[in-house]
Amino acid sequence: MLLEKYFDREVTDSERSLVESHLQDCPACRDALSSMGELRTLIKVPVEEVVRKEDFPWVWQKIERGIRFEKERGGWSSLRSWLDATFRLRRRVWIPAVATLLVLLFITAQVIFKKTPSSQGASVVEYLESPTYNVMVYQMEEPNVTVIWLFEGPEEEHTAT
Amino acid sequence: MDHEEIDMISRCQEGDQEALREIFDKYHKKVYSIAYGVVRQREEALDIVQEVFIKLFRSIKNFRGKSQFYTYLYRMAMNTAIDHTRKAGKQVTSSLDAEGSFEPSDEPEKGPERILLQKELEERVKLAMDSLPPEQKAAIVFRDVEGLSYQEMAEAMGCSIGTVMSRLHYGRKRMQESLKDYVKFRGQSRGASLPSEE
Numbered sequence: 001m002l003l004e005k006y007f008d009r010e011v012t013d014s015e016r017s018l019v020e021s022h023l024q025d026c027p028a029c030r031d032a033l034s035s036m037g038e039l040r041t042l043i044k045v046p047v048e049e050v051v052r053k054e055d056f057p058w059v060w061q062k063i064e065r066g067i068r069f070e071k072e073r074g075g076w077s078s079l080r081s082w083l084d085a086t087f088r089l090r091r092r093v094w095i096p097a098v099a100t101l102l103v104l105l106f107i108t109a110q111v112i113f114k115k116t117p118s119s120q121g122a123s124v125v126e127y128l129e130s131p132t133y134n135v136m137v138y139q140m141e142e143p144n145v146t147v148i149w150l151f152e153g154p155e156e157e158h159t160a161t
Numbered sequence: 162m163d164h165e166e167i168d169m170i171s172r173c174q175e176g177d178q179e180a181l182r183e184i185f186d187k188y189h190k191k192v193y194s195i196a197y198g199v200v201r202q203r204e205e206a207l208d209i210v211q212e213v214f215i216k217l218f219r220s221i222k223n224f225r226g227k228s229q230f231y232t233y234l235y236r237m238a239m240n241t242a243i244d245h246t247r248k249a250g251k252q253v254t255s256s257l258d259a260e261g262s263f264e265p266s267d268e269p270e271k272g273p274e275r276i277l278l279q280k281e282l283e284e285r286v287k288l289a290m291d292s293l294p295p296e297q298k299a300a301i302v303f304r305d306v307e308g309l310s311y312q313e314m315a316e317a318m319g320c321s322i323g324t325v326m327s328r329l330h331y332g333r334k335r336m337q338e339s340l341k342d343y344v345k346f347r348g349q350s351r352g353a354s355l356p357s358e359e
Contacts, residue, residue, distance in 0.1 A: 004330055008304060010311050038344045039336055040305045043198070043290075046283050047306050050203065051194045059210055060185060066215040067178065 003029055007036045162230055170230055173221050181218050188231065189214070191307070192238045198302035199242035200249075201287040209245055213238045232317040235309075239302070239317070243295045282343055289339035297332030304329055 005011045006019040023029055125137040125146075134151035162170075169187075172180035189210055196209035216237060224233055290298055299318060303309045309317065314325045337344055 001326060001330065004326070004333070008311070008329075035337055035344050036333065039333060039340065042282065042286050042340060042343065043301065043305045043336070046201075046286070047194050047198050050197050050206075051190055054190075054193060054203075054207075056189060056193070056207070056210070059189065059207060060182065062211045063181075063185065063214045063218075064178070066211060067181075067218055070215065070219065 003032060004036070007033060162226070166230060167226075170221065170224065170226075173218065174224070178218070181214065184217070184234075185214050188234055191231070192234065194306055195235060195238040195302055196242045196245075198306040199239070199290070199298060200245055201283070201290065205245060205249070206242075209238070209242050213241050216241065228316050229313070232313055235303070235307070236317045236319070239299050243299065246291065246295075246298075285340060285343060289336050292339060293332055293335055297328050297335065300325060300328035301332045301336065 002011070002015060002019060006016065011019065023033070123139055123141075125139045126135075127137075128135045136149040136151070138147035138149065139145075140147065169180050169183050173184060192213050193206055193210050196206040196213075197203070200206055200209065213234070217234065220237075224230065290301075293301070296318070300314065303314045303317060311322045311325050315322045318325065318328075320328075
């Protein structure tokens with residue numbers, strides 16, 4: 001690591017002296033240093049040559065075009081994100097609203113069906129008034145029975161089936 | 162940062178495209194060399210330059226001046242270049258005739274054999290770089306191509322100096338392993354070299 005720091009010129013003065021005196025007596029470290037230099041050349045020189053030769057054709061124009069395109073797209077995307085947000089908002093409102101409505105319907109249905117008069121399916125078929133008896137005829141659906149109700153007076157009722 | 166640069170950045174933060182042009186004029190070669198150092202392909206590197214400056218214009222508002230502006234920009238360039246290699250990384254080619262790669266053929270002093278060798282060498286370097294993990298690749302490009310100090314690298318890479326040294330060390334080790342024939346050849350032909358001047 002110290003050799004690499006030396007190679008990268010990141011050593012202190014005392015470290016530099018230490019490495020340089022060591023290098024005089026160590027062929028392995030000299031080779032390692034040489035390899036690092038060669039590797040750097042392999043990596044760096046082609047890049048430098050390419051950069052030197054490059055004339056950056058139309059790069060700035062393309063950047064300007066890209067920025068213009070982003071601005072145009074920005075308008076659309078903000079509209080789209082507003083719509084998305086609205087949809088999400090609607091979804092957030094509608095889901096609990098529908099759930100509440102369903103619960104209310106369920107409760108109401110229970111109340112309505114419980115309060116429906118349990119007339120056992122009886123319906124008035126006919127009502128006749130006469131000087132003697134008033135008669136009411138009921139028809140029951142279940143069981144299938146016809147009820148004839150005779151009214152003798154305000155207090156008396158007779159039933160015949 | 163000097164006053165001129167601070168002014169340039171704050172104008173750009175307000176959406177001034179002319180200020181972006183000034184930043185482009187000042188830094189496009191550096192951004193290009195980072196991009197080329199990573200992807201080693203001309204057309205792709207030019208696309209990266211374009212992408213980096215568009216991104217910069219969009220996100221420069223987030224630059225708070227806590228670090229040097231160039232390390233902020235280099236980091237953006239490096240991340241964009243590495244994203245490109247990730248997307249295209251699966252298409253690594255071993256062809257020596259890869260279109261757009263470094264072409265030294267317009268240099269009349271070099272013979273055909275030399276040109277071929279150089280082309281092959283460049284392709285091997287590209288393959289070796291492609292095989293590195295992104296962090297090690299970034300460390301090598303920042304140090305060996307751009308010549309950044311460890312401190313500047315730590316800033317650009319968002320890590321400690323110790324991590325920078327470690328990434329550099331392992332990256333170089335892997336590169337030397339991949340290119341050992343070429344490194345050895347060049348080493349023998351030229352002899353030991355002292356640290357190069359940047």
